[in-house]
Amino acid sequence: MSFYIFARETVRTLLKPFYRIEVIGQENVPKNDPVIICSNHIDNLDPPVVGITVERPVHFMAKEELFKVPVLGKLISKTNAFPVKRGMSDREALRKAMKILKDNEVLGLFPEGTRSKDGKLGKGLAGAGFFALRSNAVVIPCAIIGPYKIFGKIKVVYGQPIEMDHLRQEKASAETVTEHIMAGIQQLLEKNI
Template sequence: MTFYTFARSVVNAIFKPWYRVQVIGLENFPSNEGGILLCSNHINNFDPIIVGISTPRPVHFMAKEELFQVPVLGGIVRKCNAFPVKRGMSDREALRKGLNVLKEGHVLGLFPEGTRSKTGELGKGLAGAGFFALKTDAMVVPCAVIGPYKSFKRLKVVFGKPIEMESLRQEKASAEHVTELIMSEIHKLIKEHR
């Protein structure tokens, strides 16, 4: 058993009943091999954990660099497939790592807003999500985490249908435009299931 599998089963046993996690649209999440870019809104520090235990495949999350500098936690986060990204600047190493995750057929988890929403409302997405969507042939799956994060209150994780990307790749759409499209799909999921 890998550390990821062990950690996931422990976290699953604690978080799913505590937040009464309801997963919707799992049939929209491709369970076969192949790269998947999983894009979600970001309302709580626990989002990566909740999204991670809700998917049928392991997720490699881009996480803020500061997490990796915390003793013990940094090592655990790294063993759970996460890798660091410097916020507020173009981090070429993180971009390269993210592309490799997708090209190797894994799931890359992103929060396109780049930071947690203080209000709970969906913010503007950064161009990084569009960059990954355009530079690989990965399927792009929108995801919405719908709170509140309160003990024994229902918390929803909703997966939308993969976004059709082929025509956007062929017409060489901008990363900003593709990110806007991804964010609008996340917004639709929030509106529909809130």
């Protein structure tokens, strides 16, 4: 058993008594293709919650500062997270993310780049659009509907793949593609609240 699977099952066991997690649309996440899961970001628990509700291992970009925290840095590295320098172009993080997709794996992104302070979906950064355009990955919108209250219900909704062919053919900008992805997340939020 890989450390990732061990960690996923441990997190599942730890969260289960405190949150009722309802998963909708899990079947929309392809079993083999490269996938980009793009989710809203409302809490620090979002990455582990996405990780335990997708059967395939998910690789998350995480802010570089987290990797400098003793113990936590090593732990998140072992669970497929990799560092990204925020607020600047980070070529190493870009290369790592593209390799994940080239290897037919799952990349988890929070396009807003930071947690929402009011729970509403913010503006997405161009990175999500960049990866969607530069790869053949299936883009899956994800809505996490909280709030995270002890013994409360959390809904995790995976939508249908976002149609990317016409955007790739039109050579749309990364910003335009990100807006398209964010609209998909917003629709899931509105339909499932």
